[in-house]
Amino acid sequence: MFGPGVGIRIGETASSDDNLRQVATSVLIVDDHPSFRASARMLLECEGFDVIGEAEDGLSALDAVSRLHPDVVLLDVQLPDINGFEVAERLTANGSSPAIVLTSSRDVEDLGLLAGRDGVRGFIPKSELSGSAIEALLG
């Protein structure tokens, strides 16, 4: 259904991100599995992204965003404390949120992800993560 490297764009929330790729896009990876964080870091850095931080749960993700101001947050849905949807909701609540890209090893249909409702830019299945998939979502 979804070809490799192609993200699923949710809603049309992209607007003023046209200059994102002029410098390396900074990324925060939020996932509780260290093996995924390591693989994702390697993969994105290989494709020219600047991975500026990692967080292993929702609350430390909120803290890292306020400290590091990443352009993109690659956010796992299932986290040990608060889930990815709630992290996204809290990040978008103040209006200055980074682009949020949800990811999960579950199928998108199992997540109840609804277009334009959860304040996220899009969803990429974990096994299909790539720099180009993120770029496609950022527009």
Place this chain on the structure above:
Amino acid sequence: MTSLRRALWALAVAGVGLGLAVVALMATSDSLDIPGVSAAGTLLAGWGFIGAGLFAWGRRPDNGLGMLMAATGFAWLVAAAGFSDLPLVFTLAQVLGSVFFAVVLHLLLAFPSGRLQSLAERRLVAVAYLLTTVCNVPLWLFADPKDLGCDDCPRNVILIDSKESLVSTASAVLNTVGAVLVLCVLVVMVRRWRRVSPAQRPFLVPVYTAGVAVLLLLVVLVAAQAGGVESNALDVLWVAAMVPFALVPYLFLYTLVRTRMIQSGAVGELMARLGETPQRGELRDALARALGDPSVELVYWLPEDQRFVDARGHIVGLPPPSSGRAVTKVERDGECVAAIVYDAILHDEQPGYVDAVGAAASLALENERLDAELRSKVEELRASRERMLSIGLEERRRLERDLHDGAQQRLVSMALNMRLARARLRDDPAGAERLLDGAGEELEAALGELRELARGIHPAVLSDRGLDTALETLARRAPVPVELQQLPAERLPEAVELAAYYVVAEALTNVAKYASATHATVDVQRLNGRLLVRVADDGVGGADPDLGTGLRGLADRLAVIEGRLEVDSKPGKGTTITAKIPCA
């Protein structure tokens, strides 16, 4: 004749002797207007208390009430000897006579259990004895009856020096304190009266009523005395107070006779009612009526579970001894079938009666016990089904979590590493090789985890190779050395094999996790149509099947196929888990 009986007879003789002596003293007294009537009244009350008291004492030696009643009778006769014209007898009776009031207060507060029930009550009684002894006796060293207005009284033989004003003032103070004390006792009794349960009513009300009347009249008497009411009116009040007082022992005996008559009628009525095959709940009502205690509860003994249940089959505990509730177990053919839980006063007053009612109802109780046992089983099944359902849901959740966190993550990681390897294939072949090696390791690990999960869902070795091989595999994998004793070589019904397998698997998991054991044994054998599965270890023991979800889940799993789980796990003695599974 027991020593108690001998002592009681001796006291009875002493009571009769003292009574006759007092009558003789009163009949010849100059200070009494109608000595004959006064003597008869005195004897009626004194012998009444002594007689009823000794009877109650012999009947219930452990209850102090009889002794207190007899003491009241003796104290009353001693006080009455104060009418004597003999100076020595007069003096002794005056000095000791006041103790009578303290004994009466003690008796009324201790009725009917013979014990004072609270610290406040013990303090009231202590103050009463103190007033009538330590405070009263020294006054007689300075009290000359003639100076106090009793011209007919003989002389006080212990008089040192007459101090009229000191004695009058001290007497007024003592009387006032005494009146306050009587008021306090009155308050305690009225409060208790208001709390009387229907079961207590027949035992308490007659004596309480008379006691309260005596106390009220005593307060009025003291008030009238202080208010300077003339002596004729005081005499009338005194006689009025003594009438209910003299009635107390007779009311007490009347209560005993009446309740016994009512009870024998009630047992007959109960037998007739039980003959009509009572409906559910009617038996309790019938027993409540027979015992005169609406609070009666019936609980039924389940010998298999070694516990009591109510009529609905719910597990219940018996009330502790200090709860105001008494328990009488009912047996049939030497086996406990039920217990009657009722107001403790019935037990205090009529211990044999509840036994008689229980015996009369034992057949009906046995029938209700069977009914309750059935309900208990249904209830147990319902609870077990609920637990099985929630265990099933929890297992599925755990399975999903294990899949997601384990194999799925490894496969995701592998997919990313392979994509990276492909990107590096041309520029960095060595790096790509490392990534592919890593992916291979992840794949191996993912396969291992999937195998483990599949085994948790259903042990394939059990279906393919049978129980003995499956148990050998379990034993090999256990971290503690496991000795396999007897194992059935033949194949058994699948449900039986599966249940036996899970018993051993759970038991060995517990051995590894909690037992700190060095060794475990597994023994499975068929015996009398049952498969006995026994897992024993030499660990710390102390396992409680009611606390651990693992053991309870196992018991539930076994209950589905009519099996039972027994856990023997005394602290320090190791744990033996035995499952008995029907296996024809």
